Amino acid sequence: MDVYSFGVVLLELIAGRQADRAEPADSVDIVKWVRRKINITNGAVQVLDSKISNSSQQEMLAALDIAIRCTSVLPEKRPSMLEVTRALQSLGPKTHVSDSYLSTPEENSVPV
Amino acid sequence: MATTCTYTFVLCLSLAFFMCSTAASSTEADILLSFKDSIQDPKNSLSSWSNSSNAHHCNWTGITCSTSPSLTVTSLNLQNLNLSGEISSSICDLTNLALLNLADNFFNQPIPLHLSQCSSLESLNVSNNLIWGPIPDQISQFQSLRVLDFSKNHIEGRIPESIGSLVKLQVLNLGSNLLSGSVPSVFVNFTELVVLDLSQNLYLMSGVPSEIGKLGKLEQLLLQSSGFYGQIPDSFVGLQSLTILDLSQNNLSGMIPQTLGSSSKNLVSFDVSQNKLLGSFPNDICSAPGLKNLGLHTNFFNGSIPNSISECSNLERFQVQNNEFSGDLPGGLWSLSKIKLIRAENNRFSGAIPDSMSMAAQLEQVQIDNNSFTGKIPHGLGLVKSLYRFSASLNGLYGELPPNFCDSPVMSIINLSHNSLSGQIPEMKKCRKLVSLSLADNSLTGEIPPSLADLPVLTYLDLSDNNLTGSIPEGLQNLKLALFNVSFNLLSGEVPPALVSGLPASFLEGNPHLCGPGLPNSCFDDLPRHRNSAGLSSLACALISIAFGLGVLLVAAGFFVFHRSTKWKSEMGGWHSVFFYPLRVTEHDLVMGMDEKSSVGNGGAFGRVYIICLPSGELVAVKKLVNIGNQSPKALKAEVKTLAKIRHKNITKVLGFCHSEESIFLIYEYLQKGSLGDLISRPDFQLQWSDRLKIAIGVAQGLAYLHKHYVQHLLHRNIKSTNILLDADFEPKLTDFALDRIVGEASFQTTVASESANSCYNAPGTLLSSVVSILYLQRSDCSVTCLKLASQIHIVCVL
Numbered sequence: 025m026d027v028y029s030f031g032v033v034l035l036e037l038i039a040g041r042q043a044d045r046a047e048p049a050d051s052v053d054i055v056k057w058v059r060r061k062i063n064i065t066n067g068a069v070q071v072l073d074s075k076i077s078n079s080s081q082q083e084m085l086a087a088l089d090i091a092i093r094c095t096s097v098l099p100e101k102r103p104s105m106l107e108v109t110r111a112l113q114s115l116g117p118k119t120h121v122s123d124s125y126l127s128t129p130e131e132n133s134v135p136v
Numbered sequence: 137m138a139t140t141c142t143y144t145f146v147l148c149l150s151l152a153f154f155m156c157s158t159a160a161s162s163t164e165a166d167i168l169l170s171f172k173d174s175i176q177d178p179k180n181s182l183s184s185w186s187n188s189s190n191a192h193h194c195n196w197t198g199i200t201c202s203t204s205p206s207l208t209v210t211s212l213n214l215q216n217l218n219l220s221g222e223i224s225s226s227i228c229d230l231t232n233l234a235l236l237n238l239a240d241n242f243f244n245q246p247i248p249l250h251l252s253q254c255s256s257l258e259s260l261n262v263s264n265n266l267i268w269g270p271i272p273d274q275i276s277q278f279q280s281l282r283v284l285d286f287s288k289n290h291i292e293g294r295i296p297e298s299i300g301s302l303v304k305l306q307v308l309n310l311g312s313n314l315l316s317g318s319v320p321s322v323f324v325n326f327t328e329l330v331v332l333d334l335s336q337n338l339y340l341m342s343g344v345p346s347e348i349g350k351l352g353k354l355e356q357l358l359l360q361s362s363g364f365y366g367q368i369p370d371s372f373v374g375l376q377s378l379t380i381l382d383l384s385q386n387n388l389s390g391m392i393p394q395t396l397g398s399s400s401k402n403l404v405s406f407d408v409s410q411n412k413l414l415g416s417f418p419n420d421i422c423s424a425p426g427l428k429n430l431g432l433h434t435n436f437f438n439g440s441i442p443n444s445i446s447e448c449s450n451l452e453r454f455q456v457q458n459n460e461f462s463g464d465l466p467g468g469l470w471s472l473s474k475i476k477l478i479r480a481e482n483n484r485f486s487g488a489i490p491d492s493m494s495m496a497a498q499l500e501q502v503q504i505d506n507n508s509f510t511g512k513i514p515h516g517l518g519l520v521k522s523l524y525r526f527s528a529s530l531n532g533l534y535g536e537l538p539p540n541f542c543d544s545p546v547m548s549i550i551n552l553s554h555n556s557l558s559g560q561i562p563e564m565k566k567c568r569k570l571v572s573l574s575l576a577d578n579s580l581t582g583e584i585p586p587s588l589a590d591l592p593v594l595t596y597l598d599l600s601d602n603n604l605t606g607s608i609p610e611g612l613q614n615l616k617l618a619l620f621n622v623s624f625n626l627l628s629g630e631v632p633p634a635l636v637s638g639l640p641a642s643f644l645e646g647n648p649h650l651c652g653p654g655l656p657n658s659c660f661d662d663l664p665r666h667r668n669s670a671g672l673s674s675l676a677c678a679l680i681s682i683a684f685g686l687g688v689l690l691v692a693a694g695f696f697v698f699h700r701s702t703k704w705k706s707e708m709g710g711w712h713s714v715f716f717y718p719l720r721v722t723e724h725d726l727v728m729g730m731d732e733k734s735s736v737g738n739g740g741a742f743g744r745v746y747i748i749c750l751p752s753g754e755l756v757a758v759k760k761l762v763n764i765g766n767q768s769p770k771a772l773k774a775e776v777k778t779l780a781k782i783r784h785k786n787i788t789k790v791l792g793f794c795h796s797e798e799s800i801f802l803i804y805e806y807l808q809k810g811s812l813g814d815l816i817s818r819p820d821f822q823l824q825w826s827d828r829l830k831i832a833i834g835v836a837q838g839l840a841y842l843h844k845h846y847v848q849h850l851l852h853r854n855i856k857s858t859n860i861l862l863d864a865d866f867e868p869k870l871t872d873f874a875l876d877r878i879v880g881e882a883s884f885q886t887t888v889a890s891e892s893a894n895s896c897y898n899a900p901g902t903l904l905s906s907v908v909s910i911l912y913l914q915r916s917d918c919s920v921t922c923l924k925l926a927s928q929i930h931i932v933c934v935l
Contacts, residue, residue, distance in 0.1 A: 026839050029855030029897040033812070033835060036857050037828040042817045043857070043897060080825035087832065105840035112833045116826070 031094025040073030165193040174222040181217035216240035225250035239263040252277035259283035318342035391415035398423040407431035422447035471495035481505040494519035518543035527551040542567040572596040715792035755806040786838030788871040813858030834868040
């Protein structure tokens, strides 16, 4: 259930709007709204926050893909948080990946 | 005709006069009632204010009358009654009203200028309300005022020059507002001024007016945490009556006027910390024999501390940390009979810590890290029975640890890491309150004393980078450790299993002879030898435990008496508290701090969040849980401890908790930036993708840690953007995690359900939550196999 909720938060970051504040035009929750959008041509691009989508469209679309998998209806289709973490880290610039990877406590703990 | 007319006129006049005079004599009560009419009083605090009550209006709540020459209202004290509404000028019809105190209420309006009609008013206090807007020029109309207290409101703009005409002022308090610009040069007029408080006005940008130095009657000058810059005026040596000077947290530069101490002989508190001051220590500061508080920290001071510091016989707080001081810390400082706090870390002090520190019988806290102190740790350290923190890392201390170094019964933090200490770690049986012990990076030898396992609240243990030998004592796995670092020693033998599997942060590397699961060496080769020694050691164990048992009985008897007396105190009002950090705050402080004004947001369904300032000045966030289930206090304590042991950069730290029968307060670290939800919902929300990705990765890491790495495989169960807090660099931190474990499953379900019947954050389908409930039941007695089983199902079904 945490993975699904995380997917919703990720959608919020991608779309730049709060999940429980649906647009008046279509009062559905953010997950349904995104699903409807991506089923139409070029719909996925419309989901992205237009304020920043020009510069980072590719990364945002990849993140959108992760978010959609996290919010799968069937729980067994959702990835684990570890898989999500790796997938998101691979989006960022390389230096950023290694930095954040090293600074997590679990990476410094018991040698395996 | 004319006579008739005159006659009628006289009649009219006398009638009017008659009505007028009856009005004046009989209606003080009516004036008060009309004042009450414009006030909202949700708690009915003013219920005694009524004509139908038999009480005379002089006996109504908050009212004081004078008896001579006639019975008349002179003071109105309505502090802290939850009042709001309008402050009506009708109150000025009380012609003898001298004092009006409306502090600590909810009046939401501009400065009540119309009160200047109160011709006798000498004291006006509207502190801690919701007063807003600028101070108008007409403030000069309050000619008769001696006390003007507008502090803790939202007053903005410049301080008008016209305020200078309030020449009778004795107290001027404009602290904790939003005042800006520079302070006008009008203070020379305030010849009667005793208290001047302009503190905590972040937007002030002003030099310190030098004519303040002419106020010979000034006793308190509070300018801290505002935007004052430039030098401390030399004229301040004229402040002969000064008792409290607080100039801390400004942008002051230059030197301290050198004769300030010898001229202000009544000084009790002198605080210029957190500025950009330079030069030497104010040598004559101890000419003020009553000085209790000396704060010079976080400046650019250099030179040494004079021996004359020993003349400050009343000094309690000595803070010179984060400067460039050098030389010895005088022995006279260490033996001051009233000293409680010595902070001198991050300087270039040298020399030894004198054995005479045992004379500092009130000493509570010593932090002298990152200096060049040398010599041995004095025996006197263990003789100070009030010491709760001794931190001297990053120095050149050498020699053996004295056997009594942890004898203070309240000792909770010891940090002697990064020194050159040698010899063995002594037995530490007396410091039952020890939370954190760091002896890392020394040259200690011998074994880890098994008695460490008897210290009931030990949470952080760092013995890394020494030459310790022998095995890790079995008993340590029974402690609720959050950090266990013995890396880079010469330890050998089997690692107690719970220390490998049970801890979020266990550091064992660099000990080539340690063995056990998760380590390069397995212990199987040693098995036969191990059995032999086990037989021997069990005999020894039995003997030791008999001896120990007898000892414990004796100690317990003594302890019981002691404990009863302290327990009564801490359980006053039915509160119990457990702190995982030395917060030094009482339940009383917390409850008092938790009012409407300190609460933030709506807090969500589990309860409100309050921001509380601890006596130490730190801010913490306190969550008051409502809808708590009926967990036993013991189970509750265990659950919160589980949460408190979670250490991850993306998870908010739990610092402690308090609980009574009705409610639970969870104390979290405070993050200033607020939540992601707040940020996104702002209309001007603007955040680059790289920052958003950073937030997403951080949240994912925090959750992955809870799910996989943390031993009990917690679920957060309440992820949403308002539960993701941000620090200054947009590093996210999860909060409100795993509250189900505290409030109980049933309460959790109903609370989450009531908050959001179909919240968009919740996965569709209800099957899941029931699976989780089953898992939680299984997990409540967590044998290893059960945990493994649970985590497998967990991955398949829940994730």
